[in-house]
Amino acid sequence: MKPKNSKFLIFLCAFALMFSCFGIFPQSLAANDFYVNGSGNTLGMSLKDAYAVGSGGSVAKVGDTYAITGQGVVKLGEASSPNVPSGEPDGTTIDVSYSTVRVAIQFGNSALPSAAIENKSGGGFKFGYYDSSRSFHEVASTNASKVTMVPDVNTSVSSGTVGCYHIKLSGSYSSFSAASQAAGRFNGGFPAYYDGKYYALVGNYPSTQAAQTALDSLGVSGAVFTASSKAVAVVTTGTTKILFEYDCGGSSFLAAVPSGSGKPQTRIASSGHSFYGGFEFYRQVSGKLTVINLVGLEDYVKGVLPYEMSASWPIEALKAQALAARTYFARNINTYSSYRADVVNTSASQVYYGVSGASDNSNAAVDQTAGQYVTYGGKLCDTLYYSGNGGGSEDSENVFVTAYPYLVGVIDPYEKDAEINPNKLWTRTRSKAEIAAKIVASGKSFGTFASMDVTYSDTNNAIAVTFTDTQGRTATYSKSACFGFFYNSNRLALPSIHFTYEVSGDNVIFTGSGWGHSVGMSQYGAYAMAKHHGFNYRQIIRFYYTGANISTGY
Numbered sequence: 001m002k003p004k005n006s007k008f009l010i011f012l013c014a015f016a017l018m019f020s021c022f023g024i025f026p027q028s029l030a031a032n033d034f035y036v037n038g039s040g041n042t043l044g045m046s047l048k049d050a051y052a053v054g055s056g057g058s059v060a061k062v063g064d065t066y067a068i069t070g071q072g073v074v075k076l077g078e079a080s081s082p083n084v085p086s087g088e089p090d091g092t093t094i095d096v097s098y099s100t101v102r103v104a105i106q107f108g109n110s111a112l113p114s115a116a117i118e119n120k121s122g123g124g125f126k127f128g129y130y131d132s133s134r135s136f137h138e139v140a141s142t143n144a145s146k147v148t149m150v151p152d153v154n155t156s157v158s159s160g161t162v163g164c165y166h167i168k169l170s171g172s173y174s175s176f177s178a179a180s181q182a183a184g185r186f187n188g189g190f191p192a193y194y195d196g197k198y199y200a201l202v203g204n205y206p207s208t209q210a211a212q213t214a215l216d217s218l219g220v221s222g223a224v225f226t227a228s229s230k231a232v233a234v235v236t237t238g239t240t241k242i243l244f245e246y247d248c249g250g251s252s253f254l255a256a257v258p259s260g261s262g263k264p265q266t267r268i269a270s271s272g273h274s275f276y277g278g279f280e281f282y283r284q285v286s287g288k289l290t291v292i293n294l295v296g297l298e299d300y301v302k303g304v305l306p307y308e309m310s311a312s313w314p315i316e317a318l319k320a321q322a323l324a325a326r327t328y329f330a331r332n333i334n335t336y337s338s339y340r341a342d343v344v345n346t347s348a349s350q351v352y353y354g355v356s357g358a359s360d361n362s363n364a365a366v367d368q369t370a371g372q373y374v375t376y377g378g379k380l381c382d383t384l385y386y387s388g389n390g391g392g393s394e395d396s397e398n399v400f401v402t403a404y405p406y407l408v409g410v411i412d413p414y415e416k417d418a419e420i421n422p423n424k425l426w427t428r429t430r431s432k433a434e435i436a437a438k439i440v441a442s443g444k445s446f447g448t449f450a451s452m453d454v455t456y457s458d459t460n461n462a463i464a465v466t467f468t469d470t471q472g473r474t475a476t477y478s479k480s481a482c483f484g485f486f487y488n489s490n491r492l493a494l495p496s497i498h499f500t501y502e503v504s505g506d507n508v509i510f511t512g513s514g515w516g517h518s519v520g521m522s523q524y525g526a527y528a529m530a531k532h533h534g535f536n537y538r539q540i541i542r543f544y545y546t547g548a549n550i551s552t553g554y
Contacts, residue, residue: 085542087535089550094375096330096553100134100277101300103352104341106270106291107284114157115281115289116148116237116269123260127193127234127244129252129280130294136257136278139193140176140244144236149254149281149289152231152245154206160240162233163204165211167218168225173198186218192245194227201225204233204242232281232289253340255280255294263299265355275303275354282340290339293354301325301366304350306357308385309523314530317523318365319537323550324383324521325350327373330553331380374541375551376406383545386516388415388423388524390498392459393544396519399483399497406545407519409459415514415525417532423515423524426495429507438491439467444475452508454501461518462486462497487517520544 106112119125124143130136148157152164173179176191179198183189188203202218205211211224231247232254246254257278258264265274268291277295284290295303301322305311309321328350333342335349343349374381382404384396389412396407416424432449439446447469455464464478465485477485485491486499492510499512514522521544529535529543538550 083543084535085539087539089538092375092378092549092551094373094378094380094551094553096373096380097333098134098342099297101293101295101297101329101343102134102280102341103293103295103300104290104336104339104344105268105273105275105293105352106289107336107339107341107344111285111288111290112270113288114148114150114155115291116146117256117279118237118267118269119145119258119260119264120267120274121145121258121260121262121264123258123264126257126259127246127254128257129246129248129255130278131252134294136255136294138257139246140191141259142234142243144243146237147243147256148235148237149256150233150235151283151287151289152227152233152247153287155287157235157240159238161206162235162240162242163206163210165205165208165224165226166245167202167211167215167220167222169200169202170221170223173200186220188241190242190244192227192247194245194247195249195251201242201245204240229286230283232283253280253282271353273354273356280340284339292339292341293345297326297329298366298370299355300329300352302358302363303352303354305362305366306359307351307353309526311357311359311362313527315361315365315368316530316535316537316540317526318362319369320521320526320530320540321385321523322366322369323372323374323537323541324385326369327375327380327383330373331382369537371553373551373553374545375549376404376545376547381406381545381548382520384517384520385523385544386518386520387522388418388421388496388514388516389459389461389518389522390423390496390512390514391415392457392461392498392518393520393522394457394459394461394463394497394518398457398461398463398479399517399519401480406548408546409457409461409518410543410546411459412522412525414528414533415522417528418524420527421524423495424513426512428492428494428510428512430492430510431507432503433506435467435492435508436469438485439475442475442477442485442491446473446475447471451503452501460498462499483517 122145124145125147126138127140128136128138150162154164155162176198179191179200182200183191186202190201192199192201203214208224215222215224227247228249230249233245234243235241236243255278258266263276267274275293276299277293280292282290304325305322309318329343335342336344345352374383392409392411394409397403436446436449450470451468453466454462457463462482464482466474466476468474483497486494486497494510496512496514496518498514499510502509526540529540541550542548
């Protein structure tokens with residue numbers, strides 16, 4: 001049934017209940033009737049079969065829970081006509097400190113006892129160091145295409161042990177070639193660069209005594225020597241023969257850059273991945289090597305894109321991801337300074353595996369957005385992103401404490417159209433006993449679970465929860481603490497905070513949608529906006545990062 005008058009309004013049962021509580025309706029009116037416009041006329045049908053008509057003539061079924069606004073009929077929890085951001089350039093610019101990224105690819109627990117690398121073009125390597133402006137300075141070279149870096153401690157490699165005691169011949173040399181020539185007169189001789197000078201050394205021995213015995217047998221002028229705790233040697237892969245050693249204390253560290261025309265790639269044996277750019281080998285831990293890839297920014301983004309978003313996705317979604325990845329680096333320069341890095345290659349920053357997963361499609365997305373960044377008020381944005389929000393993103397302060405004006409929750413009507421999203425609907429069951437144990441583990445006093453009450457944000461995410469035990473004690477978690485309790489792997493480990501729940505017997509059943517922290521850009525939302533709604537990358541960025549500009553870096 002459709003009413004003839006477009007001004008016709010149906011008051012929902014909530015209003016009827018409110019009016020009856022305040023004694024507005026006469027006592028003679030039936031409790032189960034629904035009255036229209038205060039006229040005393042009853043609806044004459046079930047509320048679920050009624051229709052509401054907005055001021056513009058739009059019609060919606062009341063039973064699906066619609067409200068009427070000045071813009072027409074709006075389904076509760078959804079935007080009637082989402083604000084579509086501009087897809088045009090805005091002409092803003094931003095100063096970016098560096099165009100070279102320092103990425104830790106072997107660090108912390110993954111630091112290496114030795115690091116084997118290969119120039120995939122078949123050329124050799126240049127050795128030297130990177131200065132504070134991230135420019136490379138060559139001090140040595142080799143034609144070998146496969147070399148292994150070892151810390152100057154007794155190190156086991158596939159062919160034996162590389163000893164850290166050497167014979168250092170007397171005097172220094174003016175150049176790498178002069179030191180190489182002097183060292184080449186002896187079996188096992190090699191050139192070295194220590195604190196800005198070249199030296200010639202012989203052999204690698206496991207002890208001072210072994211080195212002294214060798215020195216005595218050579219009968220040359222020299223001394224037993226071992227370098228500092230920052231020294232790194234280069235050996236030919238598959239041997240224990242040292243080609244070169246570098247030690248400048250803490251002022252600079254051994255770097256290797258592949259030789260060859262074009263853009264040669266270097267394969268890191270430990271991971272099997274190949275990378276553009278050069279590498280620095282840093283002894284943060286004395287017996288292990290932290291490996292840093294120094295790579296041009298656009299090549300870095302090309303190495304992030306296919307691992308954070310499928311390279312086969314619509315190019316406009318990939319462009320949006322490219323902007324987010326590029327901006328993330330620029331905002332996080334030197335974040336991992338203890339590793340001498342800006343970012344790491346894991347999800348702690350952004351997943352980065354070099355050139356292996358890139359496609360023409362993903363590379364084009366980077367090339368077509370080169371030099372573009374997401375900004376707000378002339379500053380780089382913290383371009384957080386995640387897999388899916390389930391229908392609404394969230395304010396940053398409700399998840400990560402800090403409030404940002406561009407990281408505010410928005411109702412997301414697009415993500416649901418991502419047909420490939422595996423997390424459109426999920427269910428997790430947690431026992432009451434398990435929940436109580438997690439509450440106690442968080443440091444709160446709590447007994448047997450009795451009930452829980454969740455507070456939701458305007459975008460339908462859980463932002464506060466109060467648990468009550470059978471003794472009446474409560475445990476409350478709000479905002480970031482609420483997110484942590486529901487999401488973190490050592491608490492309830494739910495995929496997202498976009499859920500409803502039901503207490504059933506000894507369990508609580510959570511039913512939700514989305515995956516991740518829900519702050520910033522939804523990747524599946526970007527996919528749907530690009531593929532099914534025809535949005536370009538600027539519109540996607542501006543939808544998820546409220547009020548953001550897309551600026552050119554210089």
